[in-house]
Amino acid sequence: MCAKMNRERIDEIVASYNYEEIRIGVLGSHSALEMGQGAKQEGFEVVVVCQKGREKTYTKHYKNLFDHVMLLDKFVDIIKEENQDKLRELNTMFVPNRSFSVYVGYDNIEKKFSVPILGNRHMLRSEERNAPRNQYYLLKKAGIKLPKIFSSHEEIDRLVIVKVPEKERRIERAFFYASSPKEFEKRAEERIRKRIIDRKDLEEAIIEEYIVGAKFNANYFWSPITDEIDLLGFDRRIQTNLDGVLDLPAGEQLEARISTQNVEIGHMGATMRESQLEKIFEAGEKFVEVCKKEYSPGMIGLFALQGAMTKDLEFYVFDVSPRIPGCPCVEPTSPYMKYKYGKEVGPGR
16 A cells, blocks of 8 residues: 555546445544434435444434444454445445544555545644644644644743643543643643643643633535535534533632543534624635645535634634534524525535
8 A cells, every 4th residue: 555545546446436326434423423414315325334332323323314334343443454345335435523533543544544535534634733734834824813832831921721632531632721831830730640631741732822702613614616615604612521610600619629621522503793704704715725735635525613703803713623523503503504505504414
């Protein structure tokens, strides 16, 4: 196998497919239900790849959305040739989600996964802040406002949010806040002592200026066919244990001294003041244009810019999802696609 998946190889696979029997494939996690529903709305059969012990959502409770189930010991087993053969035999077009990136891995996706996907497989890695040409690089090149990034905790001169992997659950980030080098050291030691984070991971932690503003995740779809961008809508995150701590009165928060963790557990729909929508479209368009240059042919399909609108009505972006964001609340709560198409259109569709 070549260093990266050969475009000609994928073209050959697509050319061999029976176009009347194309099926949509997805990993059974993160946003599979959205994709299943959207594919069904458009008349496609759906292939779901499940991991043993995590399959009942797809094989029992929402089995109506899925026509073919591939049950594996581990998600990463999707890379095995016999499993890829099955996907190709089903004429599968695979939709990558965050779980696909995390459990299968970027090297496998870029070098070994010879199944056509919706999107740009080489852009998935840009989500990692320690990767070359990562999301910070792309945002800067695009001229999109983003928080100041500090190279050392000793430089901290304002409120920051520190993003570091959890000790036990590596796919989750244990956020904490600090406004000085001394406070950083104090908060870090508390979390090391409680075994939330590991000391060695602090060396790779991202120290990012905390943007005080209203949080919005803007969800987009860019089509290379029309070269047009759609705003699917906005969502906001529900996070544990942060939300539970914030539900306490201020006195109890101080007395409890609970180390907060921003583990995403759900989503809420949101809308934005109409006069500010042009800024959101502009940010999405700028991101699309820079991706065309840096990751040709670009940011194909679904993506999200997660950010905050400040009191000065400036939109700062602090996180990018270069794949389906996973926000099932957008279709029923957002009016923006309905304004354009006259009907609700969610990420899956």
